[in-house]
Amino acid sequence: MGRKFKILDCTLRDGGYYNNWDFDSNLVDVYCEFVESSPIDYVEVGYRSIPLTGYFGEYFYCPIYVLQRLKKNMPSKDLVVILNEKDIKVSHVKDLLSPCVGIISMVRVAVDPKNMERAIELAKEVKTLGFLVAFNVMYMSNWKKDPGFLGSLVEIEGLVDYFYMVDSFGGVMIQDIKETIDIIRDFSKDIPLGFHGHNNLEMAMANTLESIENGCSIVDATITGMGRGAGNLRMELLLTYLENKGLVDLDFNALSNIVAKFEELKSMYQWGTNLPYMFSGANSLPQKQVMEWVGLNRYPLSSILTALKNQKDSKKDN
Amino acid sequence: MGRKFKILDCTLRDGGYYNNWDFDSNLVDVYCEFVESSPIDYVEVGYRSIPLTGYFGEYFYCPIYVLQRLKKNMPSKDLVVILNEKDIKVSHVKDLLSPCVGIISMVRVAVDPKNMERAIELAKEVKTLGFLVAFNVMYMSNWKKDPGFLGSLVEIEGLVDYFYMVDSFGGVMIQDIKETIDIIRDFSKDIPLGFHGHNNLEMAMANTLESIENGCSIVDATITGMGRGAGNLRMELLLTYLENKGLVDLDFNALSNIVAKFEELKSMYQWGTNLPYMFSGANSLPQKQVMEWVGLNRYPLSSILTALKNQKDSKKDN
Numbered sequence: 047m048g049r050k051f052k053i054l055d056c057t058l059r060d061g062g063y064y065n066n067w068d069f070d071s072n073l074v075d076v077y078c079e080f081v082e083s084s085p086i087d088y089v090e091v092g093y094r095s096i097p098l099t100g101y102f103g104e105y106f107y108c109p110i111y112v113l114q115r116l117k118k119n120m121p122s123k124d125l126v127v128i129l130n131e132k133d134i135k136v137s138h139v140k141d142l143l144s145p146c147v148g149i150i151s152m153v154r155v156a157v158d159p160k161n162m163e164r165a166i167e168l169a170k171e172v173k174t175l176g177f178l179v180a181f182n183v184m185y186m187s188n189w190k191k192d193p194g195f196l197g198s199l200v201e202i203e204g205l206v207d208y209f210y211m212v213d214s215f216g217g218v219m220i221q222d223i224k225e226t227i228d229i230i231r232d233f234s235k236d237i238p239l240g241f242h243g244h245n246n247l248e249m250a251m252a253n254t255l256e257s258i259e260n261g262c263s264i265v266d267a268t269i270t271g272m273g274r275g276a277g278n279l280r281m282e283l284l285l286t287y288l289e290n291k292g293l294v295d296l297d298f299n300a301l302s303n304i305v306a307k308f309e310e311l312k313s314m315y316q317w318g319t320n321l322p323y324m325f326s327g328a329n330s331l332p333q334k335q336v337m338e339w340v341g342l343n344r345y346p347l348s349s350i351l352t353a354l355k356n357q358k359d360s361k362k363d364n
Numbered sequence: 365m366g367r368k369f370k371i372l373d374c375t376l377r378d379g380g381y382y383n384n385w386d387f388d389s390n391l392v393d394v395y396c397e398f399v400e401s402s403p404i405d406y407v408e409v410g411y412r413s414i415p416l417t418g419y420f421g422e423y424f425y426c427p428i429y430v431l432q433r434l435k436k437n438m439p440s441k442d443l444v445v446i447l448n449e450k451d452i453k454v455s456h457v458k459d460l461l462s463p464c465v466g467i468i469s470m471v472r473v474a475v476d477p478k479n480m481e482r483a484i485e486l487a488k489e490v491k492t493l494g495f496l497v498a499f500n501v502m503y504m505s506n507w508k509k510d511p512g513f514l515g516s517l518v519e520i521e522g523l524v525d526y527f528y529m530v531d532s533f534g535g536v537m538i539q540d541i542k543e544t545i546d547i548i549r550d551f552s553k554d555i556p557l558g559f560h561g562h563n564n565l566e567m568a569m570a571n572t573l574e575s576i577e578n579g580c581s582i583v584d585a586t587i588t589g590m591g592r593g594a595g596n597l598r599m600e601l602l603l604t605y606l607e608n609k610g611l612v613d614l615d616f617n618a619l620s621n622i623v624a625k626f627e628e629l630k631s632m633y634q635w636g637t638n639l640p641y642m643f644s645g646a647n648s649l650p651q652k653q654v655m656e657w658v659g660l661n662r663y664p665l666s667s668i669l670t671a672l673k674n675q676k677d678s679k680k681d682n
Contacts, residue, residue, distance in 0.1 A: 220570060346620070352616075
């Protein structure tokens with residue numbers, strides 16, 4: 047077993063963009079049973095958040111009774127929650143995270159590169175509670191042309207346990223992986239890196255393996271690829287591949303069981319890539335708008351594409 | 365426009381494994397309209413074959429009236445048919461192909477490496493009729509350990525216009541592409557290479573781009589990936605990516621129109637990868653059996669996986 051990297055499953059967290067983080071508790075129980083039997087190291091089970099306007103389901107807030115049940119069902123796994131840096135202030139951290147001590151191992155922070163300094167203050171506060179901290183830093187396809195924010199990497203060595211490159215637009219190609227890692231290494235030789243891919247261009251698998259090849263310490267995937275927009279690397283694909291390479295042991299019955307359950311959900315929500323997502327990936331456009339248009343199931347592909355092309359010269363994201 | 369490689373669409377040919385080569389003629393007309401307006405260079409429209417036992421639809425035999433209609437609808441494109449070397453003898457060639465002169469530009473031959481010598485005789489006969497000839501040579505994942513058959517490459521320089529590497533099991537990874545091309549180049553410096561991928565491990569896109577990067581002269585894709593087993597590289601993905609790179613011009617309305625039509629067919633036949641195809645890809649098992657089991661829609665994933673694991677130590681292909 048020569049595996050030198052960790053595997054993180056974030057099905058409930060990233061998949062929640064499709065069902066408003068409302069997962070059936072029976073499904074979650076089966077999910078936990080699979081994860082507990084699997085080689086997955088970290089399980090990101092949702093967000094912790096202050097109350098936001100609009101409806102968000104159970105796994106967006108992850109109340110403590112939910113976390114306790116998850117931990118009871120996955121006692122050998124490291125549980126993870128994520129904070130949206132844009133919503134969470136330093137002053138919220140104690141209330142949100144103190145009750146998680148002893149249940150959660152790691153807290154991830156979703157970070158826009160332009161808010162790195164604010165995120166560092168947040169991380170310091172999270173760290174006082176004893177959690178591992180990971181930064182999920184967005185828009186990695188832009189870093190090559192604007193690497194300035196990476197200067198703050200010296201500040202976060204020792205503070206942040208994993209520094210994730212997030213392919214927010216799903217447009218990253220394999221040569222970008224190595225080039226981006228090389229740039230990061232100019233700023234920090236040692237910080238452990240992670241990769242979180244999206245599958246717009248069906249590059250999530252190739253990019254993830256390239257990340258591992260280039261020394262990433264942790265990679266993300268989700269069951270059936272359930273995740274925002276075009277979705278993520280499929281966990282069943284990563285694990286099946288790694289099993290063949292002798293890098294993980296795998297109970298294929300447990301795996302096929304949980305995949306079948308999520309395939310049912312997929313037939314309802316239809317995640318995965320399609321022409322509008324391919325276009326948004328190739329052109330580095332945000333997934334959010336595409337997801338709304340595609341999700342309405344009301345516009346023909348051609349209308350969505352036309353709208354996206356019109357947007358191409360005036361990009362915005364949430 | 366710096367594109368140095370050709371694009372071949374083989375939707376009707378490889379997709380035919382799902383519908384027995386029975387395509388609705390209205391759908392084919394819309395398909396032709398798209399292809400004619402597209403940057404696709406070659407269109408493989410089906411097989412030509414002697415009568416085989418069992419039912420095979422129109423695009424398995426490609427009668428001349430079908431070919432004439434296709435050519436009339438795609439006058440600017442090079443039409444291609446493929447011969448299955450295992451079924452077609454030298455003595456069949458004149459009857460099968462003489463009527464195609466002036467309609468078809470290229471004849472591909474699907475070749476098992478162990479039958480290379482026989483295929484060369486077939487190619488010589490095809491060549492007398494003035495067609496371009498391409499060899500689609502199967503099982504490329506085995507070539508590294510058994511490259512002996514590549515010795516015959518010296519015989520086919522000048523005879524065969526494209527020598528295709530076919531990822532029959534869908535298990536090829538990007539490092540295999542370069543390594544396999546390096547081996548081929550030990551035997552022939554100049555023969556133009558092609559790549560035909562399958563998407564079991566969601567590597568079709570990455571492998572195709574890696575092939576191009578390593579000097580391949582022609583690559584295959586199909587609309588919505590319609591193709592045997594886990595299917596092929598999606599043409600809409602390849603074209604959308606190349607458009608962004610400025611390598612092709614693309615009418616996105618025509619593209620989204622034809623993609624929407626084939627998505628309807630996909631909702632019926634359900635091609636694309638899934639756990640059994642991932643397993644067969646990772647373990648270099650033949651697609652045919654998986655396709656039958658998955659297609660029956662009768663067995664749970666776990667039963668198929670168990671059967672595949674039992675087969676793993678006694679591989680066979682058709």
